[in-house]
Amino acid sequence: MTTEEFIRDIIPLQPAMLAIAEQLLHDSDNAADAVQETLTRLWHKRFRLSLVGDKRSYCLRTLRNECLSMLRRQHPTVDILSLADTLPDTPPQAALDAEQRFLKLDQAIAQLPPLQQQLIRLRYVDQLSTKEIAQQTGLSPTNIDTIMSRTYAILRKKIQ
Numbered sequence: 001m002t003t004e005e006f007i008r009d010i011i012p013l014q015p016a017m018l019a020i021a022e023q024l025l026h027d028s029d030n031a032a033d034a035v036q037e038t039l040t041r042l043w044h045k046r047f048r049l050s051l052v053g054d055k056r057s058y059c060l061r062t063l064r065n066e067c068l069s070m071l072r073r074q075h076p077t078v079d080i081l082s083l084a085d086t087l088p089d090t091p092p093q094a095a096l097d098a099e100q101r102f103l104k105l106d107q108a109i110a111q112l113p114p115l116q117q118q119l120i121r122l123r124y125v126d127q128l129s130t131k132e133i134a135q136q137t138g139l140s141p142t143n144i145d146t147i148m149s150r151t152y153a154i155l156r157k158k159i160q
Helices: 003-009 011-025 028-044 055-074 080-086 092-110 114-125 130-137 141-159
Strands: none
Touching: 003 011, 011 028, 011 055, 028 055, 092 114, 092 141, 114 130, 114 141, 130 141
């Protein structure tokens, strides 16, 4: 693309580009900067522009990308690894307490009657609904809810 073609085809798009940039950035000064930066980029790529079929769409897409880059620079992201350094570690005692509670729960479940163990497994390991458990076991949904309620009460007592 020659200088004359650039002036003829690309420069007249400047008002439309400015309007779009203002909509995206909500700031007329930043919008003008984005349009200038986009025109500069397009000027440096002017020899490739002759290969582009729809120059208007290409220019507006380039402007949009520039506006998005500007918005990203205004709101920098934080590296997740640096965030991990600022978070407090779980106290070793709290981790031990949680592990001990899970061990108690495992032991309490092992002491349940086989039907209650099966219902716990179907509900929490296989993640089945009450209706699906009823289909597998032949029990009614009401019966399952009653057994599960009693099972929870037994587990609460054994864990405390």
